[in-house]
Amino acid sequence: MKDESANTLNDLLAIIILALIGALVKIYGAIFYNSRSLLVDALTSFANIVALIFIVYFYKLSISPPDIDHPYGHHRLGIGGIIASIAAYSFVAGVSYTELVYSTVYTVQIQSVYYAIAGFIIYLITILLAIRIGSIFRTYGAFTVSELIESIIVILASLGGALYSYLIDYTGAIILTLYIFYEIIVSTREILSIISDKSPPYEILTSIRELFEKNNFIIQEMKIRVIHTGKYHGGFKVQSLDSKNYEDIWKKIQNIRRILLEKYGIESIIEIIPNANRNKYDKN
The missing domain is CATH 1.20.1510 (Alpha-lytic protease prodomain-like)
Structure with a gap:
């Protein structure tokens, strides 16, 4: 350096x-x-x-x-x-x-x-x-x-x-x-x-969706804006398709945040929202 x-x-x-x-x-x-x-x-x-x-x-x-x-x-x-x-x-x-x-x-x-x-x-x-x-x-x-x-x-x-x-x-x-x-x-x-706070190129957005899906998350809301060339800030609301193991879910979220930062230059805030269907089956 x-x-x-x-x-x-x-x-x-x-x-x-x-x-x-x-x-x-x-x-x-x-x-x-x-x-x-x-x-x-x-x-x-x-x-x-x-x-x-x-x-x-x-x-x-x-x-x-x-x-x-x-x-x-x-x-x-x-x-x-x-x-x-x-x-x-x-x-x-x-x-x-x-x-x-x-x-x-x-x-x-x-x-x-x-x-x-x-x-x-x-x-x-x-x-x-x-x-x-x-x-x-x-x-x-x-x-x-x-x-x-x-x-x-x-x-x-x-x-x-x-x-x-x-x-x-x-x-x-x-x-x-x-x-x-x-x-x-x-x-x-x-x-x-x-x-103008424009979003990243479409290819990056598609790749990010695939990253979340690969880790069994469904993106409900995604907002990413360009801070500078190659630097972004993003907010995500996601639902997990995994079982109710919050420790594993948390580890996956941290890994996704690391990849977003290192690969795409995105500093991210990820919110996990409840999955209504999953909760219903958990109660049964």
Whole structure:
């Protein structure tokens, strides 16, 4: 576990350094070689770094152990990183929109293409590291994918702007800005999905029913909600088909709770309700 944590921290450090280098490369190219598309790309690099800082901060909070105020853990605090990403990119989208509205005729220099290519390579490596870490960093990776897409568009747009017309570069900048708005919408939907207390996938629910049935329990009521990716909380009301041996029933319940936690990540509360038919036959 310590080696795994150390690898994660090393990946995080590498992502931060690469993101900073990528931002500086794009900003330099945008300022000195006059490409609007590269400028929008450079602005998103600023947002990328801000988002990364907050994602790391909220990620550390999300892995804190449960306490009195958070008995199920702090997993959902990781959403704070997604919110910070949306805020940062919303700011960039606004600035980019304003820049494009008040933009005038300009001349794109061919050197901007070289910096766009360099940014593409740097952010490609950053994406691979973000995917490797996974978890809440997938959202950061999604925005970083937008950086990669932007780099491809910038390479083509700045090249066309330098060789033919600035309008090609300007059109590229418009496309990048629209894509930022799209990513904001997608991530907002992701937050709504996380906090909506949705149930696990159907396959998991079916497997859980089979687990109870295998242990001679009938589920009368089952409520499971997603706390975080791979983490759930569930409440069950079940009836036992076994004989009136409460010690065996209790052992089975404890074993089921252990399996639910270890295999499915479900912290469960299981209530055994009386079986009316069984009680009637017991009395006879």
